[in-house]
Amino acid sequence: MERKLLLLGLLQMQEMHGYQLNEMIDAHLSTSIDFKKPTIYKLLGQMRDVGWLEQREEEAGNRPPRRVYSITPAGRDAFKALLRESLAAYKPTDFIDHISLAFLDHLSPAETVPLLENRKAQIQALLHRVQSYDPHQGSMQLMVEHQIRHLEMEITWLEEVIERVVTKGIGMPGGTHHDRNE
Amino acid sequence: MERKLLLLGLLQMQEMHGYQLNEMIDAHLSTSIDFKKPTIYKLLGQMRDVGWLEQREEEAGNRPPRRVYSITPAGRDAFKALLRESLAAYKPTDFIDHISLAFLDHLSPAETVPLLENRKAQIQALLHRVQSYDPHQGSMQLMVEHQIRHLEMEITWLEEVIERVVTKGIGMPGGTHHDRNE
DNA sequence: TATAACATGTAACAAGTTACATGATTTC
DNA sequence: GAAATCATGTAACTTGTTACATGTTATA
Numbered sequence: 519m520e521r522k523l524l525l526l527g528l529l530q531m532q533e534m535h536g537y538q539l540n541e542m543i544d545a546h547l548s549t550s551i552d553f554k555k556p557t558i559y560k561l562l563g564q565m566r567d568v569g570w571l572e573q574r575e576e577e578a579g580n581r582p583p584r585r586v587y588s589i590t591p592a593g594r595d596a597f598k599a600l601l602r603e604s605l606a607a608y609k610p611t612d613f614i615d616h617i618s619l620a621f622l623d624h625l626s627p628a629e630t631v632p633l634l635e636n637r638k639a640q641i642q643a644l645l646h647r648v649q650s651y652d653p654h655q656g657s658m659q660l661m662v663e664h665q666i667r668h669l670e671m672e673i674t675w676l677e678e679v680i681e682r683v684v685t686k687g688i689g690m691p692g693g694t695h696h697d698r699n700e
Numbered sequence: 701m702e703r704k705l706l707l708l709g710l711l712q713m714q715e716m717h718g719y720q721l722n723e724m725i726d727a728h729l730s731t732s733i734d735f736k737k738p739t740i741y742k743l744l745g746q747m748r749d750v751g752w753l754e755q756r757e758e759e760a761g762n763r764p765p766r767r768v769y770s771i772t773p774a775g776r777d778a779f780k781a782l783l784r785e786s787l788a789a790y791k792p793t794d795f796i797d798h799i800s801l802a803f804l805d806h807l808s809p810a811e812t813v814p815l816l817e818n819r820k821a822q823i824q825a826l827l828h829r830v831q832s833y834d835p836h837q838g839s840m841q842l843m844v845e846h847q848i849r850h851l852e853m854e855i856t857w858l859e860e861v862i863e864r865v866v867t868k869g870i871g872m873p874g875g876t877h878h879d880r881n882e
Numbered sequence: 883t884a885t886a887a888c889a890t891g892t893a894a895c896a897a898g899t900t901a902c903a904t905g906a907t908t909t910c
Numbered sequence: 911g912a913a914a915t916c917a918t919g920t921a922a923c924t925t926g927t928t929a930c931a932t933g934t935t936a937t938a
Contacts, residue, residue, distance in 0.1 A: 520796045520797055521926090530806070536889080550792075554926080555890090556927075580934060581889065582888085597806075598807070604800035605807075605819060613843065614703065614733045618702070618783055620840045620843045622787070634787060636788045644790075664801065667853060679842065688842075703898095717918095719918080738898090739899080763916070765917085766917070
């Protein structure tokens, strides 16, 4: 539903066609969310079918006509309902992509540190990209600021982990066990 | 691949059967990751088929026999390779579940604040659950600490957002526009 | 004149979850 | 004797991405 919320929110500002929505999302939100064209087109069709959106065809020469979507009163209601629901409900973040951190002690510090430094460099690169954004309008800017906070936290956290690996004290009780070998 | 990494990591400590792995994950990681039984069983089968795991059947009375998996040398190699790869590569977090924050200004502050307070309460509840965990062994503890950091950040961030909504200054430039209505 | 940008979409695939199926054993 | 726990798995569904298909118009 969050993806529908996003589309409805953007269409609330002005009517747009799919390609245009894709550009918007690409330009302003690509660092923080994945949302690809086929999905956009599909959801637009779905929302049109249930009456949240109205479709208007815009002919322009011989190319595929633009399908311009505008939000209907029903769509506006749906938007508000989704928005309230989504604001009030917190969905816990999935940490599966960080599971490797749990097995840090299976590698030697000498090997671990450069890997973590590499990871850190990537986060930093992303942070710089996000920071270089022009300010967005209204509360849209909150998305950017939130991501910046998040990335900054990730970096300081990683630095601490690296520090702990270096000074050897990784997981609290003496239980450090990376095994002897190549 | 992260899920396979997790299974391999757990099986590196000791051989286990699927049900047991599921219990482990449930007990120690359920606050931070989703990983359900059917997925576990499927991945165990896959990894057995490619020779990363060895399967041994343990009969016990008349009930379905336990299929106990132990990691093979090939599995150990795969584990290390996956671990290195996964440590070095940062996969950006998806913020789609936070998109509602971008449309905060479509609701009146009077309505927004309680919704956000509710959201905050949920994060706090989760934080308390995570904090009540016994310390995990070795670097596994890092997962817990990371999640705690994350949740604390989310809470302070939300508090700031609430503050900004209350004092009206939401998204930087004067562009606050929540529309007049019921 | 080749490539990028414009504009739409379908089809195949991926990677999970939820719901269902089965049956023994232990606990209340 | 009912319900929870132990133990396995399959099947259907969900929700998204990637790859492909198509054709026009502007740009290098």
